[in-house]
Amino acid sequence: MIQSLRGMNDILSEDYERFEYFITTASTIAKRYGFHYIETPLLEETALFKRSVGESSDIVGKEMYQFIDKGENDVCLRPEGTAGVVRAFIQHKLDKKGGIHRFYYHGAMFRYERPQKGRLREFHQFGVESFGVDSVYEDALMIMMVADILKALGIGYRLKLNSLGDQNCMPAYREKLVSFIESCGDSICGDCERRKLTNPIRVLDCKNEACQNLYVNAPKLINNLCEGCQSDFDTLKTILDQHTIAYEIDTNLVRGLDYYSKTAFEFVSDNIGSQSAIAGGGRYDRLIEFLDGKPTPAVGFALGIERLMELIVMPEPVREGYYFGAMDAEAITPLLLAAEKIRRTQKAVVEYEPRSLKAHLKGADRINARYCAVIGENELAQNSIWVKDLVDKTESLIPLNDFFV
RNA sequence: GUGGAAUUAGCUCAGUCGGUUAGAGCAUCAGGUUGUGGUUCUGAGGGUCGUGGGUUCGAUUCCCAUAUUCCACCCCA
Known part of the structure; x- marks a missing residue:
């Protein structure tokens, strides 16, 4: 019997009804917020993801579906949605056109990982990207939209919030953190030793208890924000309070990549196992220029559909036909x-x-x-x-x- | 990529200290005097016990490999 490949699933009958219900609900809400659908290819040049994700960590080498096609092009199945949307945004010269451009998308993503519950090789995301809005109100809009979608689906969540700083305050913080880690000497674990070089901010959420005890006094980014980042973060909290969206500050919530800045957020569920993040997003003001576009502020989020599936509360079926x-x-x-x-x-x-x-x-x-x-x-x-x-x-x-x- | 657990009927799972007809619940189908569902009762069908090797007189059971799923780690765009 021929089986589907590891980590790649069929979605049928009742599961598909849930899937479709999710897409319909989320799309309806995205449209109400003024977003337009965008469809980008599943296959892109590997260079796009190398540059958006960066050469850092194992991502490019180990976790992407990369291969050489028959025309000897180095290509990749998309591991996430943002890079393709940004590529399209630049390719169609919307960066030069200026103004505000708001997109939503949904579709399959591919990551060559060891599967477990909520972590597949082919999985589906629903996401939105907003280009051209500098204001932190747009960051708040993203969070409100996710909250709206989850509420419409009857899904409970916790919202984690952090600020990653920007090019003014992040590099300085990074150095401060690295020298703190170095001051810990040999007492840190092997993983942290490596992370110190590849992605120092990740040491903060090391699973090792001994490390955690050492890091109690580590400098926190949230206390090292520059004036602009600090005031945006304060404004964001105020907006969320006004809209009665509950959040918790998680200073360990990070994005490893350089183009992320300021707002970072994650919606998590405690009911779906270890892969508990159901939606994540944040501001990425520098990605467009990293991909040769005209510098344009941007913010977005993505929801992992498979992780939501079992949490969705379906409406009562009505007899019909x-x-x-x-x-x-x-x-x-x-x-x-x-x-x-x-x-x-x-x-x-x-x-x-x-x-x-x-x-x-x-x-x-x-x-x-x-x-x-x-x-x-x-x-x-x-x-x-x-x-x-x-x-x-x-x-x-x-x-x-x-x-x- | 590393370490561990699991895989038996469509689904959820028992079970076999290696032995002849492998069980249950749910689901399916059929009946309950011949035309009334979602909520009853009775019965039936359905499994080369994940796949491939090995040990053995004999393997679903023991051993090895492999596939898939799940858990922890790595990573998490």
């Missing part, structure tokens, strides 16, 4: 015609096998049909169709001529 069943082989012909007529406006499902009335009622019930319509011996004799409303429990015998009017 018709189930058609034959109790006699001869009855199929008029039933197919009846179904064809109903399908012009409603759902109509036909069972081809002649069965007992009881079996057909069960069948109608199972597909959640509003009406069960059958034709048997009696109906054939009277050239009519028997219809039962499964909600009102009323039934009627309708002459076929009337039914087809």
